[in-house]
Every structure is written in C-alpha cells, then in structure tokens.
Amino acid sequence: GEYIGSVEKGFRSMLAEGPTIGAPVVNMKVTLADGGYHAVDSSDNAFQETARGAFREFYPKSNPKVLEPLMLVSVETPREFQGDTMGTLMQRRAIVLGTTEDEDFVRIDAEVPLAEMFGYATVLRSATQGKAGFTMEFKRYAPAPAAVAEELRQQFLEKRQAGK
Template sequence: DFTHKKQTGGSGQYARIIGTMGPHPEGIFHFENRIRGGNVPREYVSSVKKGFKQCMEKGLLIGAPVDGLEVVLLDGGHHAVDSSDMAFQTAARNCFREYYNNGKPEVLEPLMMVSLEGPSEFQGNMVGTLLKRRGILKGTLDEEGYVRIDAEVPLAEMFGYATTLRSATQGKAEFTMEFNRYAPAPRGVQEDLIASYRNELELKS
C-alpha cells in the first residue's frame, strides 16, 4: 500500500496503489491488473505499469538492470483533480524504491557455457584451467585421442583465458563460449560491487 501525495501552489499530485511486488522466477517483467471497479482509472493502470517497468532499467544495488519483476495491482485510489499519468508513474517508482530490499535482491553474474577441445594428453591441464576460474564441469567426451570438455564458467573469470589455455596445452587446445544463464554472484563479490556503487553515488552527491 503506497501513496504518492504532493501539494504545490497549483494542482497537486495524488496516486495510491495497493498490490504485491516481488522477483519473477523466469527473469521477465510481469504486470497483472486485478482491480475490480474504478478506484484506479484504466489509463492510470498503464501509468503504474510504465513506472515499475522503468525501474527495471537501473536497480538499486549496483545500478545494473533488474532481472525479473512481478507486480500485481490489487487496488488503489485517485483524486479527480490531482491524479495524473505522471503522479501514478511516480507512485510506482517510489513504491519500487521503498520495498525493493524486502525482496532480498542479489547481484547476478552471467555464466557462460565453455567448450574446450584438445588432445587427451592435456585433459588434466584443461580441466585445471577451468576449476581455477570457478568453473563447474558439465561433461566430457573422449574420442580417438581428442577430448571435449564442457563447463559453466562466470564471464568475469574468462578474461585472459585464451592465453592461459594456450600455455597449459602448448597451444594445442581451443575453446568456444556462449551465454548460458544468470546466477547469484559469490557473497564477497556482491558486497564489493555494492560498496563500490555506493561510493560512486556518494562522490556524485
């Protein structure tokens, strides 16, 4: 239940929204209007949706986009004079800021699916290069002296990997990678990123 109310010299701003907000498991933005009756006129329902969707562009933890938000609008209130498109957009944005941390947000990092191919004699070295970069092995295939190794590795750990792999296999192995999914970053990494973002905001203020 959130009310945006602002009174200035002329007409003011008034918007009240009631509903639920939380993370969406599929990483998308989902908005559902369950209002019955005219407590919030139809044109302002779209304003609420727009306000929440704008918030996904820049999260509060580290300023990165928000991955997955579900909003259900249950009820609300408006004023014949002071309510407007802008008032309801502002109400949605301020509501997001007010209750964002209640959803226990986490910093996510991109995980890449990495595939290595090289001579079987270097299999141990190849696996070692992945494990040192927080890689999780997903499968291996050994055929006629050549091995293929699939692993999930955080993108942040892949910088400079080509040089590492070349050194570990005498230049005889190669790799490809593609985006796989997002997952929570290690707690220490999250804390460092959050602290860095807060320092950045303080310097700007």
C-alpha cells in the same frame, strides 16, 4: 483505470537501472491491487512517483539477487594436458558438465561465469603449449556468489558517489 498506465510507467522507470548494482531488474512481478483518485491531486506524474516510491520501499524487502551470465565452455585439448586444462577451468569457478575422449584429444564441457573468462585464451595457450582451443556460448543466468555480488555493489556505489 485512467492512471494504471502511469503506475506501470513509474515502475518500469525503476527497472532499467536497479538500485543494487545499476543493472536492469528482471524476473519481478508487480501487482496493482487497488488505487484511489483525488480530483485535485491526481496526475500522471503523481501516480508515476507513487509507483517509484513503492518500488523503493518494497524492492529491498523482496530478497533481490544479483545474476551473472554463465557460459557453456567447451575446451578441446590433447590428452596429456587434460589435468592442466581442468585446473585452468577450476580456477575460474567452473562446473564441469562432462568430458569426451578419443585417442588423442579430450573435450571438457563446463559452465563458467563470463566474468571469469577474460584472459582465458592466453592462460589456456600457456598451459597447453598452444595446442588447445575452446568455444564459448551463453547458457543461462544464475545467482552470483555473495562475495561477487557484494563486490559489484561496492563498485556501483563508488561510481555513483564519484558521479555526484
């Protein structure tokens, strides 16, 4: 039992910067089922390194997913710009959750990946003659599409190679 903390420390050291895109690894369960001890070779560092080695071996086999933050975006726009506004959202991989209408305005609620929202204020202003506005708040994390995950993985590998 004396080296359980060392094993945990070794695993935790690998979670801070994951090997896929360099982001923290989350939602991972590790179970220590058994262990051995040798009077000469056992040490804090040896158990930490063993845990890191186990992580490197088993992490790729765990079918890891890249997660991206999804934002709840609420856009208020004059009715005459509803179609154009909907178009600006759909170009950003939005999932429309619903619309609310009154006499003059429409509110569109959608889930949109945060990565797609950069520059949105300018695009929305342009599409609605400056008459629409939006709010945005974090909603949840969800698996990123394969193409997005692969692009992030390539960027991480390029940065890692440039840093060496």
